[in-house]
Amino acid sequence: MYRLIVMHETRALARTGALWAILALLIFAIAFAAWSGGRSVSRQVKGASDAASYEAAMRDRMRTETAEYEAKVEATGGPYEFATVRHAPGQGPPQGTNAGAVGGETAVYVALPPTGLAALSIGLSDIQLDYLPITMGKSLAMTANAELENPVNLLAGSFDVAFVVIFLLPIFILAMTYDLLSSEQERGTLAMILAHPVSLRKLMASKLMARAAIILMVVTGLGLVAVLTVGTQLETPETWLRFGLWIIATLVYSMFWFALAVLVNLYGQSSATNGTILAGAWLILVVIIPTLISLVATTVYPVPSRMDLTVAAREAQSAAEKNMDKSLNAFYAEHLEYVPAGDQRAMDFMTLGQASANTIEKALSPLYAGFQVRRDQQQGLVQRFQYLSPAVMMQLALNEIAGTSGQRYEDFLQQAVAFRAEWNDYFAERFLRQDPLRPADYDSFPVFRYRPEAFSTVLLRLAPSLLGLLVLLLGVAMVPFFGIRRYQVAAR
Amino acid sequence: MLEAINLRKSYGDHEALQGLNLKVNAGDIYCLLGANGAGKTTTINLFLNFVEPTSGTARVNGVDVTQNPLETKRYLAYIPEQVMLYGNLTAIENLEYFARLGGHAGYSAADYRSFLDRVGLQANAANLRVRTYSKGMRQKVGVAIALAKQAKALLLDEPTSGLDPKASNEFSALLLQLRNDGAAILMATHDLFRAKETGNRIGIMKSGRLVQELSTDEVSHADVERIYLEHMH
Numbered sequence: 001m002y003r004l005i006v007m008h009e010t011r012a013l014a015r016t017g018a019l020w021a022i023l024a025l026l027i028f029a030i031a032f033a034a035w036s037g038g039r040s041v042s043r044q045v046k047g048a049s050d051a052a053s054y055e056a057a058m059r060d061r062m063r064t065e066t067a068e069y070e071a072k073v074e075a076t077g078g079p080y081e082f083a084t085v086r087h088a089p090g091q092g093p094p095q096g097t098n099a100g101a102v103g104g105e106t107a108v109y110v111a112l113p114p115t116g117l118a119a120l121s122i123g124l125s126d127i128q129l130d131y132l133p134i135t136m137g138k139s140l141a142m143t144a145n146a147e148l149e150n151p152v153n154l155l156a157g158s159f160d161v162a163f164v165v166i167f168l169l170p171i172f173i174l175a176m177t178y179d180l181l182s183s184e185q186e187r188g189t190l191a192m193i194l195a196h197p198v199s200l201r202k203l204m205a206s207k208l209m210a211r212a213a214i215i216l217m218v219v220t221g222l223g224l225v226a227v228l229t230v231g232t233q234l235e236t237p238e239t240w241l242r243f244g245l246w247i248i249a250t251l252v253y254s255m256f257w258f259a260l261a262v263l264v265n266l267y268g269q270s271s272a273t274n275g276t277i278l279a280g281a282w283l284i285l286v287v288i289i290p291t292l293i294s295l296v297a298t299t300v301y302p303v304p305s306r307m308d309l310t311v312a313a314r315e316a317q318s319a320a321e322k323n324m325d326k327s328l329n330a331f332y333a334e335h336l337e338y339v340p341a342g343d344q345r346a347m348d349f350m351t352l353g354q355a356s357a358n359t360i361e362k363a364l365s366p367l368y369a370g371f372q373v374r375r376d377q378q379q380g381l382v383q384r385f386q387y388l389s390p391a392v393m394m395q396l397a398l399n400e401i402a403g404t405s406g407q408r409y410e411d412f413l414q415q416a417v418a419f420r421a422e423w424n425d426y427f428a429e430r431f432l433r434q435d436p437l438r439p440a441d442y443d444s445f446p447v448f449r450y451r452p453e454a455f456s457t458v459l460l461r462l463a464p465s466l467l468g469l470l471v472l473l474l475g476v477a478m479v480p481f482f483g484i485r486r487y488q489v490a491a492r
Numbered sequence: 493m494l495e496a497i498n499l500r501k502s503y504g505d506h507e508a509l510q511g512l513n514l515k516v517n518a519g520d521i522y523c524l525l526g527a528n529g530a531g532k533t534t535t536i537n538l539f540l541n542f543v544e545p546t547s548g549t550a551r552v553n554g555v556d557v558t559q560n561p562l563e564t565k566r567y568l569a570y571i572p573e574q575v576m577l578y579g580n581l582t583a584i585e586n587l588e589y590f591a592r593l594g595g596h597a598g599y600s601a602a603d604y605r606s607f608l609d610r611v612g613l614q615a616n617a618a619n620l621r622v623r624t625y626s627k628g629m630r631q632k633v634g635v636a637i638a639l640a641k642q643a644k645a646l647l648l649d650e651p652t653s654g655l656d657p658k659a660s661n662e663f664s665a666l667l668l669q670l671r672n673d674g675a676a677i678l679m680a681t682h683d684l685f686r687a688k689e690t691g692n693r694i695g696i697m698k699s700g701r702l703v704q705e706l707s708t709d710e711v712s713h714a715d716v717e718r719i720y721l722e723h724m725h
Contacts, residue, residue, distance in 0.1 A: 001593075008589050015580040188576030195540055195570035196593040196641075197562040489542040 001198065005206035006213070013176075013210065022172050023218060029164045030222040037119035037160040038230025045114065048131035052109040055133070059106050059442065062096030067439040069094050082436040097436040100354065103136035103427025110134055110419055110448040112412040115403030116239030117246060119230040120223070121162035123404030134420045134448070136427040137357035161226055162398040165250055166391050167286055169219065170257045174278045176211045177261035179271035180204070181487075186271060194489050201484050204262060212258055219254070220247050238455060242401050245462065249397045252469045256390050259477040266480050266487055289389035293382055301377040309367060316363040320356040354428060379406050387468050397465035400458060407461055411453055422446045493518050493567075493645045493676035494539060499548035501534050501700075508534040510700040511548065516676045516693075518644070521667060523687035524680040525720055526697035532680035534700075536647045539678070540570060552645055566595060569638030573650040575630040579623035583608060583633050586622060587640060594641040607636040611666055628659035635666045638675075646670065648679035652686060664690040688716045696723050 013019045073080045083093040083101070095101045111131040181204065184190035193203060223246060233239045260281060264274050386392040399405040423446050430437065494516040501509040509531045516522040524532045537543045538550045541561040550557040552564035577586040584604050591599055608618050611632040622630065631651055638646055646667075652660040660683070667690055671677055681687055687694050687708070694706040694716065703723050706716070 004589075004592050011585075012578055012580060188572065188574055189578060191540075191542065191570065191572060192576055192590065193593060194542065195565060195568060195647075196590065197565040197595060198593055199562060489537075489540075 001202060002206050002209065005198070005203060006210045009207050009210035010214070013214070018175070019214070022175055023214075026164075026168070026172050026215075026218060027222060029168055030161060030219070030226065033159055033161045033164045034119065034222075034226035034230050036158065037122055037226075040122050040158065040160075041114050041119045041230070041232070044130050048109055048111040051107075051131060051133065052111070055106050055108060059102065062094065062102055062106070063439055063442045065094035066096035066437065066442075069097065070439055080436055080438070082434045093436065097438075099427045099430030099435065099437050100136065100351075102437060103423065103431065104354075105135070107133035107135045108423060108445070108448065110416045111450070112409065113450055113452075114232065115242060116231050116233035116236065117227065117242045117402045118232070118404060119402075120160065120226060120246065121398040121402035121404055122158045122160045123162075123399040123402065123406075128406075128409050132416050134416065134423050136424050136431075137354055161223070162395065162402070165219070165253065165398065166394050169215075169250075169254060170282055170286060173211075173215060173254060173257040174261055174275075174282060176215065177208070177258060177265075178275045178278045179265070180207055180211075180261055181265040182269065182271040182274050185268070185489075190489060200487055200489070204480075204484065208258055208262060212255070216251060216254060219250060223247065223250065241455065242403075245401045245466075246398070249394065249401060249466060249469065252466070252473055253390060253394045256469065256473045256476060259473060259480065262480045263476055263483075266483055268487065285389050286391040290392050290395075293385045293388065293392060296385070297378040297381045301374045301381065303374040303378065304367065304371055309364075309371065312367055313360070313364055316360045317356075320359045320363070323359075351432065354431070375406075383464070386465060387472075390469055390472055393465040393468045393472075397462055397469065400462040400465065403458075405461065408453065408458075412450070415451060416448075419446065419448045493520075493553055494522075494647075494678050495549075495551040495554075496535065496538070497549045497551070499535070499538055499550055500546045501531075501538060501543060502546045507700050509538070509545075512700075512702055514678075514695065514702060516645070516678050518674050518676050519671055520693055521671050521677040521679065521691040522693045522695060523691035524678065524695050524697055525682070525684065525687060526680075527724060529699075530697040531700040532697055533649055535697075536570075536649050536678065536680060539647055540565075540568065567644040569634075569641050569643035569646045571631065571634040571638065571646065571648045571651045573653055574627065575634035575637075575651075577622045577625075577630060577633060580621055582621055583613060583618045583625075583629075583636075586633060587636055590637045591640040594637075596640060596642070599640065604640070607639045608633070610639060610669075611636045612662055628655050628663075631655065631659075631663055632666075635663070635670070638670065643675060646675055646677045646679075648677065648681075650680055650682065652681065652683055660686065684716050684720060685713060688713050696720055698723055 070080065081093045081097070083095050083098045095105075109131050114130070179186075181190070184193070194200065223243070227239070227243050228234070231239060231243075261274075261278060264277050264281075269277070382392065383396070386396055396405070400408075426446050429435075494514070496512045496514040499509055499512040499514075500507070512531070512535060514522075514535070524535065526532050534543065538545050539552060539557060541550075541557045541564070544558060553567045555564050555567075557564050577583075578589070581589070584601070587604050587607060588599070591597075591604070605615075605618060609615070613629060613632045613636070617625070617629060622633065625633070634651070648667075652663050655663060664686055667677060667679070679687075679691070688711070692708055694708060695702050696704045696706075696719070704719065706719065708716075711719070
């Protein structure tokens with residue numbers, strides 16, 4: 001019986017233009033979103049590797065010069081010396097021997113490697129830089145948030161597969177189901193069918209199955225094609241685990257919208273009324289509540305503008321430059337071990353730079369800390385209020401699955417900050433001691449190795465959103481499941 | 493075959509049906525007459541379990557409608573005022589779907605064609621999508637569904653209203669065929685002439701009550717109209 005009605009519904013649907021229009025739009029949207037997501041990820045990966053290889057080439061050049069210098073020193077038997085900054089070009093030791101020049105003027109890039117599914121949900125990765133330059137002196141926070149607000153991206157996000165699933169898929173689902181029962185009622189075919197030995201429950205379930213099968217096969221099929229074309233690391237089981245989670249999340253989210261359509265249909269209103277109610281529900285759940293949550297988050301916990309940060313950084317910089325002598329004295333007061341034997345005025349510019357950077361970092365650190373606290377508070381608020389909207393839960397879930405969540409980025413930032421300290425310490429010490437770098441030292445520079453999070457950590461962070469969606473689905477599905485008995489086929 | 497025992501249906505304060513007792517046997521064509529709102533459609537909806545009775549029992553082939561709705565629907569065929577079909581399927585496809593829903597999956601394409609032949613649907617129309625059909629053609633498909641379902645009881649709700657006299661006459665002829673095959677037919681109608689001509693029993697309803705029953709072979713056309721109008725005043 002189920003099979004009969006499912007087949008009949010599929011045939012009837014296939015003969016309407018609406019189904020083909022919906023499928024064509026869905027396929028086009030997902031294909032475009034996957035292409036755009038894939039482009040964004042590959043641009044990021046390419047950007048990171050371009051930047052890294054540019055800086056590496058600079059260091060290689062320095063190393064070559066140093067090696068030539070070392071060979072010359074060995075041949076002539078002179079001392080192997082440290083290059084001061086104010087040296088005459090072409091004479092004396094090359095810059096490559098100066099740890100301050102190598103560590104401060106070339107950068108090493110730390111990169112957050114995208115997961116295999118990153119292209120499916122870009123998340124905030126277009127404003128959170130996935131690769132950061134690490135140099136001696138400059139504090140990381142200044143570069144981490146160098147990207148200024150892009151209002152369009154902040155508001156709308158990017159057109160990725162997650163956007164299609166969260167925003168557009170419900171519209172397609174509702175377009176196919178808003179009149180699931182009311183159309184049969186209005187056409188008069190409901191009475192014809194129910195004069196046969198078919199229960200309303202069986203009829204509704206079959207009609208739903210036909211539509212859900214079409215939509216979900218297309219969506220998961222396209223998802224698979226998207227992973228195969230723009231996904232990466234296809235050989236690792238983690239990518240497929242993540243894709244499995246992606247399918248589960250998408251199914252649960254879609255079924256919520258199907259259940260909502262059934263629920264509204266059971267109140268026996270006209271198709272037009274059902275359509276209006278469901279469109280309103282979409283607007284409230286997908287647009288208004290997420291916007292309100294974001295509005296509340298930014299109003300209750302306003303983050304200082306990144307623009308303000310940049311301005312404050314510049315002010316601190318110029319203040320530090322004005323007080324360069326004073327700050328130098330302050331610095332030496334703290335680090336007596338670095339005071340050179342000779343005259344203080346003979347100190348080169350790089351030392352002053354190092355000292356002033358320290359001062360600036362100290363001046364700005366409360367600002368950055370405040371910024372960080374606010375961002376954590378905002379994220380916490382969104383986490384708490386996500387249960388108000390399936391769209392927010394789904395966005396958090398998909399970001400987590402694709403590895404573009406705020407928390408994964410936070411973890412990366414912490415690793416980057418720790419590495420920056422390591423890099424800074426390595427070069428600052430050699431530099432302040434005026435210990436010349438040898439070519440062989442180039443092999444022992446600190447190297448950043450991203451420590452991936454345990455998959456269990458990812459699952460743990462994913463659980464609240466996914467379980468929230470599941471509970472919501474069961475809640476919405478429960479009402480029609482028990483309420484269907486009371487549906488009156490014949491209006492009075 | 494169709495039996496109503498003290499059947500009541502009220503909507504809030506309004507009593508749509510006030511204790512109906514009615515019996516339609518195999519081979520009967522029972523015509524329910526009465527003004528709009530007299531309770532004719534409510535009676536049919538109660539037999540179909542489309543509405544729940546407030547009290548009383550409706551039985552089809554001896555089976556209680558509210559207790560075993562799905563079983564009773566195996567015996568029933570329903571032809572409403574407008575037989576509504578799936579517009580983008582052909583008559584054959586519609587017929588096949590409804591026959592299968594009724595539990596008859598064994599028919600061949602030729603069988604479906606012969607059902608449509610028997611109800612007089614033009615052969616070239618059978619493969620057209622029913623969107624293009626006239627009401628008379630759709631009512632014929634409705635009867636073909638009843639034939640395919642081998643219905644023991646038919647519930648007809650003003651099936652001929654709006655049909656031209658020729659189509660109406662053809663429809664009546666089909667009902668007589670079904671009756672001769674042993675079906676019990678309950679038909680709500682406003683057509684006094686058809687009721688006397690086709691039916692063998694007539695029930696007149698007023699405000700949710702069955703006020704009079706007649707046997708058509710005992711009264712003339714004029715009598716039917718006179719008695720009917722007497723009750724309506």
